[in-house]
Amino acid sequence: MxxxxxxxxxxxxxxxxxxxxERYLNRHGKEAKFIIPDLYLDKESVDLCLSYGIDPREHQESLSSDxxxxxxxxxxxxxxxxxxxGVIDHHPTVQKYSYxxxxxxxxxxxxxxxxxGMEEEFTxxxxxxxxxxxxxxxxxxxxSKTKEEDIKWVKETCQKYQFDFHKLYQDGLCLTDLSSPDVYLNHGLKNYSFADQKIASSSISLYDISKKENDITYASSLVFDYMRENSLDQFIMVIHDMKDFHSTIIYYSPNRITFSNYDNIVSRGSDIIPQVERRCLVKDRK
Ligand SMILES: [Mn+2]
Known part of the structure; x- marks a missing residue:
């Protein structure tokens, strides 16, 4: 198999x-099974797949030693x-394999x-x-990895099959579900401790931050409550605005809020938090 x-x-x-x-091979008389050995699946990926009619959880299974x-x-x-x-991948490497x-x-x-190019093989x-x-x-x-010819393929296929390109576009941005404002506080919540500073951060993707001011103001009050309850020195909310691919970082300390804007999608893990860590360590040395 x-x-x-x-x-x-x-x-x-x-x-x-x-x-x-899996389906393609089965249709061609080959016994094949797609297995996801991971115990944990990203909830947003699962939800998106479910909304398009497939359930990744059905494939979760540990690998047998057969x-x-x-x-x-x-x-x-x-x-x-x-x-x-066999390997089918889109991460080319100079390394040679003998699969x-x-x-x-x-x-x-x-x-x-x-x-x-093989659309007729698929439903x-x-x-x-x-x-x-x-x-x-x-x-x-x-x-940056998007190929020009694939953009053409997506658009032409949408036309041919009468798919809603706008819906695919929105879904492809993987926006955070903001139906409840406490998501601003909880989504991607991580805790850090630098020097003697206790810090937490959240991270969300939204579309058009200018329309979310009220939600952010309300969420900010939740952040201050959360900081008090958890004796935090700082809270950092990382917001990616997928409308124009800008970022807004909101830094909360117990008695003030500071905003930083970036005209790109900054990375929390490799841009923002390392800066915060450096500032904490410098402060600590003074
Ligand atoms: Mn991929």
């Missing part, structure tokens, strides 16, 4: 590619108990590699899933 694996902590592209390849043949999608290296017989089937090309998504819903995976993997065609 073929066991199909996406990368660890699978994203929408890994999940969709695994599902589509002598299976493995096919990797959306990655190309993995330790498995068995042989890797029996190896396809690793520059493409906007693995699902795009699977389906583009309408499956083609839509491949478009979704492509939109999510490229932040709705904005990521």
């Amino acid at each position: 073929y066991v199909i694996l996406g990368h660890e902590n699978p994203d929408v592209d890994s999940i969709v590619s695994g599902v589509l390849l 002598n299976n043949q493995y096919i990797l999608v959306d990655h190309h290296e993995r330790d498995v108990l068995g042989d890797i017989v 029996p089937y190896y396809r690793n090309e520059e493409a906007s998504s693995t699902a795009c590699l699977l389906v583009k 309408r819903d499956e083609v839509l899933l491949a478009l979704l995976a492509t939109m999510v993997d490229t932040i709705s065609l904005h990521s």
Whole structure:
């Protein structure tokens, strides 16, 4: 049997590619199973997949030690108990591999590699899933890895199948569900301690921050409550505005708020928090 694996902590592209390849192989008389060995799945990816008719949780299963043949999608290296017989990936490398089937090309998504040009092998819903995976993997065609020809493919396929491009575009941005304002406080909540400072941060993606001022004001009162309850010295809210790909960082200390604006999508982990850490350590030395 073929066991199909996406990368660890699978994203929408890994999940969709695994599902589509499993179905494709089964339809061609091959026994294949897409397995997600991860115990934990990102909730937002699961919800998005569910809304497009597939349930990644059905594929969660631990890998048995049977002598299976493995096919990797959306990655190309993995330790498995068995042989890797195939790879379909879009992370080209200069490294050479001797897998029996190896396809690793520059493409906007693995699902795009699977389906583009082979649409007649897939159902309408499956083609839509491949478009979704492509939109999510490229932040709705904005990521630098997006291929011009794939943009054309997405748009033409939407026309041909009468898919709603605008909905795919919104879904591809992976906006945070802000139906409840406490999400500003809780989404992606992380705790840090630098020198003797206790710090927490949240991170959200929204569309058009200018329309969210009231929510942010309300959320700020929740942040101050949370800081008091948890004796925090600082709280940092990282907001990505996917309307114009800007970021706003809100720094809360017990008695004031400071805003910083960036004209790009800054990374909390590699830009913002390291700055905060440096400031804490400098302060500590004084
Ligand atoms: Mn991918």
